[in-house]
Amino acid sequence: MVAILASGNGSNAQAVVEFFRARGKDPGFVFFSNKKDAGIWQRADALGVPIRFIPDPDDAAAMSALLEGARLVVLAGYLKKVPAEVTRRFFVVNLHPSLLPKFGGKGMYGLYVHRAVLAAGEKVTGITVHRVNDEYDEGPILFQAQIPVPDGATPESLAAAVQQLEHQYFPAWIWELYYRPTQP
Numbered sequence: 786m787v788a789i790l791a792s793g794n795g796s797n798a799q800a801v802v803e804f805f806r807a808r809g810k811d812p813g814f815v816f817f818s819n820k821k822d823a824g825i826w827q828r829a830d831a832l833g834v835p836i837r838f839i840p841d842p843d844d845a846a847a848m849s850a851l852l853e854g855a856r857l858v859v860l861a862g863y864l865k866k867v868p869a870e871v872t873r874r875f876f877v878v879n880l881h882p883s884l885l886p887k888f889g890g891k892g893m894y895g896l897y898v899h900r901a902v903l904a905a906g907e908k909v910t911g912i913t914v915h916r917v918n919d920e921y922d923e924g925p926i927l928f929q930a931q932i933p934v935p936d937g938a939t940p941e942s943l944a945a946a947v948q949q950l951e952h953q954y955f956p957a958w959i960w961e962l963y964y965r966p967t968q969p
Contacts, residue, residue: 786812786813786814786815786854786855786856787801787812787813787814787815787855787856787857787859787959787963788814788815788816788817788852788855788857788858788859789801789802789814789815789816789817789859789861790816790817790818790819790839790858790859790860790861790863790867791816791817791818791823791825791860791861791862791863792818792819792820792823792825792862792863792864792865793820793823793824793825793862793864793895794823794824794825794828794862795816795823795824795825795827795828795829795861795862796828796948796952797861797862797880797951797952797955797956798816798825798828798829798859798861798862799828799832800951800952800955800956801814801859801861801955801956801959802814802832802834803832803956804956804957804959804960805956805959805960808960812856812963814832814834814835815834815835815836815837815855816828816829816834816835816836816837817836817837817838817839817851817852818836818837818838818839819838819839819842819863819864819865821838825862837851839851839865842865842866842867842868843865843868844868845868845869845870845871846870848867848868848871849870849871849874849875852871852875855875856876856963857875857876857878857959857962857963858871858875858876858877858878859877859878859879859880859959860877860878860879860880860917861880861955862880862894863879864894866891866921867917869918869919872917872918872919872924876916876962877916877917878914878915878916878917878927878958878959878962879914879915879916879917879922879924880912880913880914880951880955881898881912881913881914881915881922882894882895882898882899882910882912882944882947882948882951883898883901883902883910883911883912883913883947884909884910884911884912884913884929884931885913885915885922885926885929886922886923887902887905887907888901888902888905889913889921889922889923890921890922891921893921893922895944896940896941896944899940899941899943899944899947900940902934902943903934903938903939903940903943907934908933908934909931909932909933909934910931910932910934910943910947911929911930911931911932911947911950912929912930912947912950912951912954912955913926913928913929914926914927914928914929914954914955914958915927927958927962928954928958930950930953930954932946932947932950
């Protein structure tokens with residue numbers, strides 16, 4: 786089973802499911818969200834993927850019980866810190882919308898990241914897929930892809946460009962992590 790945790794709209798979760806299904810594979814997806822009003826709920830319904838509410842994201846024992854049976858845990862726009870006990874028990878990966886270690890850490894998500902990239906005058910930005918550990922955005926980097934920051938970019942236009950990069954690479958990385966011979 787692949788457990789995908791999301792706090793927002795769930796476009797990356799959808800991209801992962803569609804990538805697997807387009808290849809005739811469905812390892813059994815389950816979505817989880819800590820927000821009952823997040824867009825991921827509608828996507829889950831449209832995709833026919835079960836979704837469960839995480840009532841207390843800080844309760845390691847409860848979260849471990851929810852994730853029982855997961856071969857891979859994927860954070861795709863999940864905005865809560867995963868308890869250390871969970872990251873030690875499961876193979877947990879995260880998608881971050883910048884080239885870590887820059888622009889990571891607590892509070893660095895969504896438009897906050899893109900505003901920081903622009904304020905720093907960065908010439909390139911991108912995505913990072915990394916293993917989740919005890920600290921925000923500090924786990925071992927598994928993959929990065931980059932794009933140039935266009936002249937005149939806004940946080941919103943940069944977010945859209947980075948999201949295209951996410952949809953291009955993230956599903957293939959989840960596939961690789963799930964099916965590689967040396968599975969985590």
